[in-house]
Amino acid sequence: MVFFGGKKKKRKGLYLSDKPPLTIPGIIGLIMSYTVLFAWVIAIVWPLFQMVVAAFNGRQQQNIMGNANFEFSLRHFEFLYNETYYMLWVRNTLFIAISTALLTLIMVSFTGYAYSRYRFKGRKASLMAIMLIQTIPTFAGITAFFTMHSIVSSIIPAFSRQMMLILIYAGPAIASNTFILKGYIDSVSTELDDAAKIDGCSNFDIYRLIIMPIARPMLTIIALWSFIGPFMDYLLAKVLLTSPSTYTLAVGLFTLISDFRTMNQPAFAAGGLLTAIPIVILFIVLQKQLVSGLTSGSVKG
């Protein structure tokens, strides 16, 4: 159906806005707001801009110098591609990140639903336990992780360090995201569930047909977070992964600025840029979902 509205006509001299007209303090406040906002825009964009410049500047040598002249060149990217394991690092990181996100998503969607909608024996106790567990920092077991992996891999040789890493990332993510998702589903009234139940939906049907679509914004956030976790993490990957070809991006790129033998800061800038661009695009595309999904419910009273 096409909606026919009245024709818009601009009438000068008639104040039509539903907001009160701006007063002078209001104008000053507005100008100040814009000043602050643009200052922060600069504070954010400037460092990132510097990185882009460094990545494309052919004049930069091993160390990035602030006073170097600019000359456009792609040689740092070529170096990255030819002389380092960059492509492997990308593949490793993607593998770990995607697996972690999927694993977390599947498990959390079930636990969040179960804890939000069901009253079962041991619910409160286990919820408390999960809440306490999620406050334990992930690194707490780090000395054991390495040895645990050698035990498991002696039984299942195919169990690689990267898989161990995936589990290590997913475990605590499950614990903490259960809480977040539970809170989110709590905010959705049970009317829809009840209606579905009356229509003969099983628990799994309700999960699949009602809860998952409603919780999608929150699930997107959870997925993004658990996807981004492995990208951000340095500590666990550094401890668990030992050979350069199995490194993740964080560990791999750090070797470009920390180790004198492999030092090449502009190549790091190039690699960082290449890594950041897809992720930033992902974030900006999903921005709407991310923001609106944080709090809104589905059934409004």
Add this chain to the structure above:
Amino acid sequence: MATYSLYLKDKIGNKYERKNNYVLELVKLDKKISEETDMKKKSLLHSEKKNLIANRNKHPHNIKLKEFHNQEKTFLKSLKNSEAEFEKSLSDSLNSKVKQLKTRMYHHQQRMTFYREYVELTYEADFKFKESKINVEQIPEIIRFIECIESELIEAKEQKIKLDPKKDAKLKSELKLFKEEAKKKRNEEIHKVKDRKKEGVISSKAEKNSIRELKREYKNQVKLESYKIPSKENKDFIRSKKRELSNVIKREEKILKADIADARRKIPIEIAKKKPKVAYLTPLLPGLGQMLNGQRRKAMFFFLASFFVYFIAIPYALGYGNYQGEGIAGLITLAEGGARVHKSLIFMIEGVVAIFLLLIGIGLLYASFRDVLLTEKNMISGIRPPNWFETKRMLFQEGFPYISSLPAMLVIVFIVLVPVITTSLLSFTNMNPQNQSKFAWVGIENYKLIALGEGLAGSVFWLIFVWTIIWTLVATTLAILLGFFLALLVNKDRIKGKKFFRTIFILPWAVPAFITIMFFSIMVAPGGVITELLNSVFNGRIEIKNDIIMTRAALILIQGWLGSAYVFLLTTGVLQAIPGDLYEAADIDGASSFEKMRRITVPLVLFQIAPLLVTQYTFNFNNFSVIFLFNSGGPFDPQRYGNLAGSSDLLISYIYKLAFVHQYQAIAAAITVFISLGVMFFAFLGFRRSKGFREGRL
């Protein structure tokens, strides 16, 4: 001594008379005994009861019952034969499913006639009679359904052969024409809508929706038109009928089973038992009890539990099937005196795993025991044990939360709890550079060292601790305030370009933090962009990374830059969800914008994001990346910090250095335990303070 009850009860609580006359007499006698006051008569009654029990095999009812059981046996045997014969007599042209149903029908017809005679004798026969009756009533219906759909299918297939390809081709070309025309029409309509948008008559949202609607309409039209082609129609018809067939069978079977389950609930069971025995006799072998209660499929699953307990958990705890260790015993010996390759740490981990496996095993035993006991008690009072259909249904209804969260729980136990417990145990040992492979228990020695600030590793603990606290408070609060403030600004009514600001402001969050941290690290290095900038402004030689104060300030600023984006995002989300009518109501009541902020915005936002803010504090307490990647915990100051730590090290990076660079794992574990407890305590407090928790919404 337990006695029989006078009535039987079903699941809903309805009472039923007993059919077993022998038991009934016993019950009545018991009642008389308890009511009788005269001692003489009482003893008489007692002897009568004894007599009754002694002669129970000669009791007419019991004799009849025995006869019934014998008859039943022979009947079932003969039924098997006649059933096979009946199946053979059916014509081969029949659908296999129909054949099967017809055989089943025959089976239940026979059963019905047999059990009808014994309905008054025992509830067992009563139930079996009803069960067969339901089958007999419903199976013809199912067969009719199937046959009806099948005949339609056959007809459709016959038509398929008869189809005229010429007509088909002609209609197809007609469809093409129709398609083109409809497309033209659609495009015209879309143009009209777009024009209207240009004129400003409709909003862009309305434009989008109506275009979508037009496209959908076009699709539907084409689809509808395409069904005029006989071959297409025929194909779709056959497909849908086939689907219907399988669905109908499934659905009808389900109805049948549900009806039987209903009968099970309404017809009591009568067994000669006064108190549960099976449950107390079989607690050690899950599955056996279920088997004895007549729940065969359920028993299979519980036998799996038995398998787990006796072939996995217990052997593992005793040291069989371990990688190196000795099960639980390894926790005590810690590989002392073992072979050279044996490592204490492995023994410890395997001990912890063994404990968890045992705990799971005990849980399974208990669950099985409870299940058998409940079923048995129910059976004694007259409730039939649920059959597989009912069990399955119950499992997917009441058991759903358990089943669905089981994998998550397993991951949490083995990936989070096992290593964490190992670490806390490790803190009571002396694993240090001298004792890497084999170490021993030393009690609370490590904690003493930390608390008193003694020893090589413990002496700098408090220094680092204080900086960690300052860092956590300042950096996080800065990020929260920044993010909150910016979100308020951006979401003001009058600010234009919200989308632009939002996009820019989440960049610090969107760009992977390690990249920005490392690049900041490059920029403040000697010769870096920021250093050069500062040098030109202050006309000096500034070396941020070599100055403790400046390094710390830089770290806090960087974290504020990084963390604000997340808080900004959270706050923006909440702000957008606050219903506008709250503000309108406040406007009408004459609230100023400051009051609106104080009474509406801030409380609502805080209410929603308080728990998440708490996690921000704990996150920064353990923020390894920013410290380590920025300056590796430096600058180093050996006079105050010794050789093991740098001056901007947090406890977490100190732990990393202790455990993985200098190999003081035990003391690192002690610090880990210390800070984990602290973090957990504060996180817990934060959660309890948050309103969601207090209002009991947990």
